[in-house]
Amino acid sequence: MIGWEDVYKVVVAMAPLYFALILGFGSVRWWHIFTPEQCGAINRFVCFFTLPLFTFEFTAHVDPFEWNYRFIAADAISKLIIVVVLAFWAKCSSKGSYSWSITSFSLCTLTNSLVVGVPLMKAMYGPMAVDLVVQSSVVQAIVWLTVLLFVLEFRRTGLDISSGSSNDTRVQSVEQGGKDLDGTNESTLASPSYYYWSLMKGVWLKLGMNPNSYAVFVGIAWAFIANRWHIELPSIMEGSVLIMSKAGTGTAMFSMGIFMALQEKFVACGTSLAIIGMILRFTAGPAAMAIGSIAVGLHGDVLRVAIIQAALPQSITSFIYAKEYGLHAEVLSTAVIFGMMVSLPVLIAYFAVLEFVH
Known part of the structure; x- marks a missing residue:
């Protein structure tokens, strides 16, 4: 049973995040330390340096040979359910869109497992629950992020x-009906297959230059090697990674504070979208996880942990990606900030209700 001491431990784990958030907010709104251009540079620093090193550090220290693969399968099924529902909505609904499907997927599935989940789950169900939450976080980094x-x-x-800014294509020719500027027919350039391969080439080239795309794979590869042959990362490498990775969560929250300070309103996305985001965060994910857990036969405390960890507050990484790629960052920032505020009573309510589930 959760006591006041357990609640205090969770609050202690969350308070430093808001401290970093307030510092970021104040540095722009109150003290005018950073310009908007410098704010963008700070977010890119977080995205391309502290975040991948943080991801590598926690992934490299797990033991994949001790994972509960039935739990991981339930998690995968739940995510696929969300993907199918969102794909159907985007294709068949007049209000559906590809962009909002991406954001909705983040809101429904991506959680802040380590900062909030670990202390809360330890209070609820003990070390077993902590192991499952860490597994969920690693799989989230490897697959879903x-x-x-x-x-x-x-x-x-x-x-x-499409806007003509890429060097893999010559969109002006396509827009002129397959004629190049010098009058040469360029209808090969205009074909769907050429567009597709140009697009995929551009995507893979950019992902190859983004350390977030491979940091987690290097980390899990090292985890398999280290646990198979019982070796440790050289201390010089460990120290080099830690000095940056320890700043990962703090700098991400600092960047979010900066982003908030640049918005005209505190709830930048508006009240309606904020409420929708909270509903998706705390209901859609747990509901899908319940279906996935029942499908693979989870029961007892493992079932309870699976559902509750799916209702953890929003992933901070999802905001950093949304900001970097310019897609509904205001929605994700609101989800992170208010999600952490309301998560404790919501998660305790889930805990109380699930005590009646056998």
Whole structure:
């Protein structure tokens, strides 16, 4: 049972995040330390340096040979359910869109497992729950954040090609009915297959230059090697990674504070979208996880942990990616900030209700 001491531990884990957030907000809104251009540079620093090193550090220290693969399968099924529903909505609904499907996927599935999940789950169900939450976080980094990164890059590269900013294509020729500026017929350039391969080439080239796309794979590869042959990362490498990775969560929250300060309103996305985001965060993910868990036969405390960890607050990484790729960052920032505020009573309510589930 959760006591006041356990609640205090969770609050202690969350308070430093808001401290970093307030510092970022104040540095722009109150003290005018950074210009908008410098704010963009700070977000890119977080995205391309502290975040991938943070991801590598926690991934490299897990033991994949001890994972609960039935739990991981339930998580995969739940994510696929969300993907199918969003794809159907985007294709069949007049209000559906590819861009909002990406954002909705983030809101429904991507959680802040390590900062909030670990202390709360330890209080609820003990070390077993902590192991499951860490497993979920690693799989999220390996699979789902990588998928998110790919579709965001795919979207941005497609927009670049369509606007004529990409060097893999000559859009002006296509817009002129297959005629180049010098009158040469360029209808090969205008074919769908050429556009597709130009798009994919651009996506893979950009992902190859983004350390987030491979940091997690290097980390999990090292985890397999280290646990198979019982070796440790050389201390000089460990120290080099730690000095940057320890700043990962703090600098991400600092960047979010900066982003908030640049907006005209505190709830930048508006009240309606904020409410929708909270509903998706705390209901859609757990509901899909319940279906996936039942499908693979989870029961008891493992089932309870699976559902509750799916209701953890929004992933900070999802905001950093949204800001970098210019897709509904205001929605994700609101989800992170208010999600952490309301998560404790919501998660305790889930805990109380699930005590009646056998």
